[in-house]
Amino acid sequence: MDKVGSARLRMTAALxxxxxxxxxxxxxxxxxxxxxxxATTTSTQDSGLLDALLPVFEKETGFVVxxxxxxxxxxxxxxxxxxxxxxxVHSPADEQKLVEEGHGVNRRLVMHNDFVLVGPPSDPAxxxxxxxxxxxxxxxxxxxxxxxxxxxxxxxxxxxxxVWKAAGLGPEGQKWYQETGLGMGETLNVAxxxxxxxxxxxxxxxxxxxxxxxxxxxxxEGEPLLLNVYxxxxxxxxxxxxxxxxxxxxxxxxxxxxxxxxxxGRFGVNSGGAPLFTPDAGKKPEALGL
Amino acid sequence: MTAPAILEAxxxxxxxxxxxxxxxPSFRLEEGELASLIGPNGCGKxxxxxxxxxxxxxxxxxxxxxxxxxxxxxxxxACRRRMAMVLQEPLLFQATVYENVASGLRIRRLPRRxxxxxxxxxxxxxxxxxxxxxxxxxxxxxxxxxxxxxxALAVEPEVVFLxxxxxxLDPPTRQAITEDLERTIRETGAAAILVTHDQSExxxxxxxIVVMHRGAIVQSGAPAVVLNEPANEFVANCMxxxxxxxxxxxxxxxxEIVMSVAGCEISAIGEGSPGDPVYCCIRPEHVTIDIVNPAxxxxxxxxxxxxxxxxxxxxxxxxVKLDCGFPLxxxxxxxxxxxxxxxxxxxxxxxxxxxxxxxxRRGDVGHPLARAGGPDSLPSxxxxxx
Amino acid sequence: MELVAxxxxxxxxxxxxxxxxVLGITLLSLVVSxxxxxxxxxxxxSTGTVIALNRFPGKKIVVSLVNxxxxxxxxxxxxxxxxxxxxxxxxxxxxxxxxxAAIVLAQTVIATPIVMGxxxxxxxxxxxxxxxxxxxxxxxxxxxxxxxxxxxxxxxxAGVMAGFGGVISEVGASIMxxxxxxxxxxxxxxxxxxxxxxxxxxxxxxxSAILLAVTLLVNYLLTVVQQRxxxx
Numbered sequence: 001m002d003k004v005g006s007a008r009l010r011m012t013a014a015l016x017x018x019x020x021x022x023x024x025x026x027x028x029x030x031x032x033x034x035x036x037x038x039a040t041t042t043s044t045q046d047s048g049l050l051d052a053l054l055p056v057f058e059k060e061t062g063f064v065v066x067x068x069x070x071x072x073x074x075x076x077x078x079x080x081x082x083x084x085x086x087x088x089v090h091s092p093a094d095e096q097k098l099v100e101e102g103h104g105v106n107r108r109l110v111m112h113n114d115f116v117l118v119g120p121p122s123d124p125a126x127x128x129x130x131x132x133x134x135x136x137x138x139x140x141x142x143x144x145x146x147x148x149x150x151x152x153x154x155x156x157x158x159x160x161x162x163v164w165k166a167a168g169l170g171p172e173g174q175k176w177y178q179e180t181g182l183g184m185g186e187t188l189n190v191a192x193x194x195x196x197x198x199x200x201x202x203x204x205x206x207x208x209x210x211x212x213x214x215x216x217x218x219x220x221e222g223e224p225l226l227l228n229v230y231x232x233x234x235x236x237x238x239x240x241x242x243x244x245x246x247x248x249x250x251x252x253x254x255x256x257x258x259x260x261x262x263x264x265g266r267f268g269v270n271s272g273g274a275p276l277f278t279p280d281a282g283k284k285p286e287a288l289g290l
Numbered sequence: 291m292t293a294p295a296i297l298e299a300x301x302x303x304x305x306x307x308x309x310x311x312x313x314x315p316s317f318r319l320e321e322g323e324l325a326s327l328i329g330p331n332g333c334g335k336x337x338x339x340x341x342x343x344x345x346x347x348x349x350x351x352x353x354x355x356x357x358x359x360x361x362x363x364x365x366x367x368a369c370r371r372r373m374a375m376v377l378q379e380p381l382l383f384q385a386t387v388y389e390n391v392a393s394g395l396r397i398r399r400l401p402r403r404x405x406x407x408x409x410x411x412x413x414x415x416x417x418x419x420x421x422x423x424x425x426x427x428x429x430x431x432x433x434x435x436x437x438x439x440x441x442a443l444a445v446e447p448e449v450v451f452l453x454x455x456x457x458x459l460d461p462p463t464r465q466a467i468t469e470d471l472e473r474t475i476r477e478t479g480a481a482a483i484l485v486t487h488d489q490s491e492x493x494x495x496x497x498x499i500v501v502m503h504r505g506a507i508v509q510s511g512a513p514a515v516v517l518n519e520p521a522n523e524f525v526a527n528c529m530x531x532x533x534x535x536x537x538x539x540x541x542x543x544x545x546e547i548v549m550s551v552a553g554c555e556i557s558a559i560g561e562g563s564p565g566d567p568v569y570c571c572i573r574p575e576h577v578t579i580d581i582v583n584p585a586x587x588x589x590x591x592x593x594x595x596x597x598x599x600x601x602x603x604x605x606x607x608x609x610v611k612l613d614c615g616f617p618l619x620x621x622x623x624x625x626x627x628x629x630x631x632x633x634x635x636x637x638x639x640x641x642x643x644x645x646x647x648x649x650x651r652r653g654d655v656g657h658p659l660a661r662a663g664g665p666d667s668l669p670s671x672x673x674x675x676x
Numbered sequence: 677m678e679l680v681a682x683x684x685x686x687x688x689x690x691x692x693x694x695x696x697x698v699l700g701i702t703l704l705s706l707v708v709s710x711x712x713x714x715x716x717x718x719x720x721x722s723t724g725t726v727i728a729l730n731r732f733p734g735k736k737i738v739v740s741l742v743n744x745x746x747x748x749x750x751x752x753x754x755x756x757x758x759x760x761x762x763x764x765x766x767x768x769x770x771x772x773x774x775x776x777a778a779i780v781l782a783q784t785v786i787a788t789p790i791v792m793g794x795x796x797x798x799x800x801x802x803x804x805x806x807x808x809x810x811x812x813x814x815x816x817x818x819x820x821x822x823x824x825x826x827x828x829x830x831x832x833x834a835g836v837m838a839g840f841g842g843v844i845s846e847v848g849a850s851i852m853x854x855x856x857x858x859x860x861x862x863x864x865x866x867x868x869x870x871x872x873x874x875x876x877x878x879x880x881x882x883x884s885a886i887l888l889a890v891t892l893l894v895n896y897l898l899t900v901v902q903q904r905x906x907x908x
Contacts, residue, residue, distance in 0.1 A: 037774070068855045081762065081764060083762050185875055188875065189873075189875065242764060345812065377808065381805060383826075384826075384830075397819055
């Protein structure tokens with residue numbers, strides 16, 4: 001075969017190969033009915049809890065879970081648009097709104113962990129041992145010490161804003177108050193590098209990689225205001241017909257099931273020492289001091 | 291009835307931007323004929339070649355291959371594959387010399403073995419065998435030109451178009467390539483159209499010379515005819531008539547006319563009535579310079595006193611511009627010039643025969659004269675043997 | 677700096693141990709970006725050639741659009757592609773969001789203008805009478821286009837490398853349409869971002885090193901093809 005002809009054959013073969021590459025890639029995607037799109041937050045994902053729980057769920061039910069970890073705000077937005085099937089989030093005020101608007105149903109308490117105020121070991125604002133987070137916040141403002149905020153509309157960010165509110169302060173715009181707009185991990189990196197304070201969820205902190213430890217210490221903890229409560233919410237299938245209602249229900253049921261709750265309670269003990277989460281399914285909100 | 295020409299154009303019109311760039315009522319290329327196409331830049335020579343190859347869209351007209359019209363695109367490709375064109379630029383591909391020469395054959399999907407045979411044969415013919423595996427981009431100008439010609443001829447075309455293939459080559463290279471080319475074309479019996487500015491090349495190689503001007507064919511005929519009997523002033527200029535002067539026919543005697551040119555009288559052989567406005571054309575090779583008056587001792591009917599206005603060298607000769615009352619150009623050898631002691635401003639005598647004067651009726655410029663039926667000759671100017 | 681050295685050591689460790697997850701991520705990066713590049717080469721070179729070789733009204737506008745597309749931020753492409761692929765979006769019925777196919781789609785959109793733009797430049801850089809000469813040799817239109825592409829292979833291959841480089845290194849679109857899902861849409865770039873966020877700098881550096889090595893290898897192979905010299 002002459003050069004032109006054989007070259008053409010080579011090209012056709014290459015083309016066919018590409019088609020074969022793409023086709024199975026999308027075919028490998030499980031058929032619609034078996035896929036569950038779970039929108040959750042980066043903090044939840046980074047804690048590693050889902051890596052431990054999801055394989056169990058998938059094996060049990062045959063559903064395939066696609067975990068999309070984004071900021072809280074985006075997770076809620078996905079729920080509002082019917083682009084996710086079920087949400088696992090920790091932003092109570094926004095969650096309530098979502099349910100009131102009719103986009104979310106069956107909001108159920110799953111677990112909680114808590115937030116802590118971390119900062120440089122030198123603690124320039126002297127917040128160590130403060131009685132409340134609000135008091136610590138006031139001390140930071142008084143000292144004009146660097147505070148790094150996530151500033152991304154996430155659950156953590158909402159919690160942080162609550163702390164400032166409780167302290168009666170509005171730090172936005174101050175020179176010592178810097179917003180990263182990034183996830184928890186990045187924000188901790190920045191705080192560590194710059195020697196600033198920040199509010200972090202304990203889960204992310206504990207599950208942090210050991211290759212480059214943070215130059216931060218836990219300075220304030222253990223207050224009801226600092227509780228980080230997780231709920232699972234199913235997206236309203238009657239409003240969004242394309243939602244996998246069965247899969248969402250199955251996942252939500254799984255998260256509050258006794259076995260899973262036990263797993264949650266034990267998670268992180270091996271690596272971090274203390275469990276990262278406290279299982280709360282079935283409890284009344286008041287019991288947590290909310 | 292004559293046999294069908296290998297290529298024929300009828301009523302061919304090509305326009306660009308609404309303006310006609312080619313208007314050919316009729317053109318024939320006979321089998322095995324080598325025609326030269328001469329004309330100034332932009333007169334449509336390349337356009338004509340491209341149209342004959344059906345590579346340009348035409349407004350109207352037909353192109354016929356051996357008497358059959360080339361109607362469809364598929365016909366065009368089939369005919370095109372029996373022709374070849376060499377453009378002004380060698381335009382070689384980024385590949386070896388072998389692959390370049392083979393490209394036409396590969397387009398025609400020739401089996402490898404036959405391709406190899408033909409390519410090696412044509413590489414030999416053009417002295418390129420040693421370069422077969424050389425990268426084509428690394429050749430000198432002359433070598434590249436040879437490759438481009440070999441590439442065209444390797445497909446063994448029945449018609450070859452050569453668009454100024456020897457431009458920008460030094461004379462020895464030009465000479466050598468031209469010889470190889472002519473030999474190959476004659477051997478294969480292909481017809482060819484050669485576009486050239488080099489008059490001597492055209493004269494030497496062609497069976498027919500075609501002169502074009504502004505998209506039309508102005509004259510088409512045997513080289514000797516076009517050279518010595520140009521149809522009009524334009525053709526004369528093209529073919530190297532250096533002296534072209536305006537005049538009016540003064541009187542006639544049988545077979546001879548006398549024209550009044552700038553106060554002088556020039557005798558010529560020809561037809562014309564007193565009062566006719568004419569051009570007198572004289573080739574510089576036909577003018578003789580004397581230091582003594584030759585009138586009465588020479589057969590030349592035209593003798594004038596003249597002053598040498600300027601001298602310039604043209605190749606091995608000297609071109610002498612004379613002022614006889616009208617401008618007259620003569621070519622003289624350097625030796626004669628020195629022997630006669632000629633110099634600027636020297637007063638001399640210039641003479642030329644009546645038979646050397648070619649008369650053209652004024653107002654004949656742009657008159658297309660190509661005729662169907664092979665090389666044609668001019669309407670006779672009544673000349674006898676020269 | 678020891679962090680970087682540590683990262684490189686980790687990279688070697690992961691590769692030599694043939695860590696399945698890392699291998700999977702690397703393979704997926706290659707397959708996804710390779711497929712996107714391949715499709716963009718076919719579309720880009722064919723369309724680019726047609727644009728370059730033909731005259732038509734609005735040609736200048738088309739070419740400037742292509743040139744603008746070359747510099748399109750991947751994250752913007754990712755955003756718009758994901759909007760189209762949303763379940764409730766116009767192409768939602770395809771169910772492509774958060775699958776490798778979605779990443780291939782987004783990366784094809786990123787790479788095609790790059791390949792197309794460079795093709796247009798390359799073809800227009802060929803001598804203008806080359807087309808005529810090839811036709812005069814008796815070529816059909818298809819043969820002519822193929823021969824012109826071969827003539828322009830040096831810049832065209834540079835275009836392929838630019839297209840590949842553009843997509844293997846992008847992260848914005850991959851995150852938006854892929855979702856960085858473990859085992860299915862996690863590629864080297866998205867994994868690097870994730871590991872950095874988690875503070876696993878050594879793993880992040882390892883993944884970066886692997887990405888660079890892979891990119892270098894592919895470009896080396898393409899360069900060898902591009903620079904292939906014929907024997908004297």
